[in-house]
Amino acid sequence: MKAVKAIRTPGGLSLRFDPRSLVVSLLLAAVTVAAGVVLIGSGDFPISPGEVVATLLGNGTQAQEFIVQDLRLPRVLVGLLVGASLALSGAIFQSISRNPLGSPDVIGFGQGATVGALGVIVLFDGGALAVAGGAVVGGLVTGVGVYVLAWKRGVHGYRLVLVGIGIAAMLTAANHYLVTKASLVEATQATLWMTGSLDGRDWAQVWPLLGVFAALVPLILAHGRQLRMLEMGDDAAYALGVPVERTRLVLMGSGVLLIAVATAAAGPIAFVALSAPQLARRLTRSPGPNLAAASVMGAALLLIADWAATTGFGDRQLPVGVVTGVLGGCYLLWLLVTERKAGRI
Structure with a gap:
């Protein structure tokens, strides 16, 4: 049985929390901050x-302020927000589908x-x-398509995953x-964007991403x-009084918008949405979506992966999507083996 604490405010409001989940979230937040500081300090200077x-x-000195404030801090903030957005979206869809494979980068969004x-x-040279x-x-239209095709007296987990995987295959072909x-030139630009990278990110990507994140997270x-x-x-x-379809629609819309703006900011970075919620759940040992822990885990994973991509290969800097793809692919294989042994697939 999980130990859950309850506190009562002077106004009579009762708040319940899991001490282990709170401690894990705080530790992950500390790791995220430390990774961000190290990443800001890494580079040619x-x-x-x-x-x-x-x-x-x-x-700092004038040179340090330029390097930190203008060049490196925006990249780290974009990585933090993208990682948190991907993980939060993954936690939503894994909970809605009740399937650890129900990740937005697996089911087509x-x-x-x-x-x-x-x-x-390619078509408009935008x-x-x-x-x-x-x-x-593109993300929003795909979300609507998956929802409509998966609908049959409601949207259920395995049908959502199967429809999403089919649509993902068609979209990959497209x-x-x-x-x-x-x-x-366009193919080179498209291929680089499809890899998923934080290179060249500045404040122009930070503010829209921060605005959407700040609006959706409270919801x-x-x-x-x-x-x-x-x-x-x-x-x-x-039976517990939840308006199921309305709640599912609000949460799916929020999750699709998060994955869409994250992809718009940094390209399609693979497997963070899949792995971060599951890793957070294993660390907290708590049922449920673990939204706070998952989002901080996603931010930490992406910043650490970006640090490894920029410093772990000598003079060659890899896009962060390459690192997350390799690590996430290994995690996906392990997850499939685990689910098969448990008899769930």
Whole structure:
């Protein structure tokens, strides 16, 4: 039995929390901050962690302030927000589908955003803003398509996953087709974008991503209890007074928008949405979506992967999507083996 604490505020409001989940979330937040500081200090002009902190507090030299504030801090903030958005979206869809494979990059939403972005690059020769808009539109249209095709007296877990996997396969084929129709310059740009990278990210990507994240996170957290009830099945959720379809629609819409804006900001970074919620659940040993722990885990994973991509291969810097793809692929194989042994697939 999990130990759950309850505190009562002077106004009579009772708040319940799991001490282990709180401690894990705080430790992951500390790891995220440390990874961010180390990543800011890494590069051709190395800066020690102490100097990074001093510069962030306004006590650095002019050169350090330019490097930290203008060049490296936006990249780290984009990585943090993208990682948290991917993980939060993954936690939502894994809970709704009641399946650890129900990740948005497995069931087609990431591929839909990629189709939208590639369509703008190849067909319209769009700039960065247009590409971001195309990714958002592609993700949202894919979300609507998956929801409609998976609907049959409600949207149920395995049907959502199976429909999503089928749509993901078709969208992947569409992505390859768009690349073959592109010119050499466009194909190079598209291939680089499809890899998923934080290179060259600046404040222009930070503010829209931060705005969407700040708007959606309170909405998602407000539905956290209902999301946990949905994991017990629709009948149990109905019996507990949860408006199932409305809750599912709100949460799916929020999850699709998160994956779409994250893809628009950094490209399709694979497997963070799949692995972060499951790793958070194993660390907290708590049932339910573990939204806070999952989001912080996603941010930490992406920043650590970006640090490994930029410093672990000598003079060659890899896109972060390559590192997450390799590590996530290994995790997916382990997850499939574990699920098969448990008799769930």
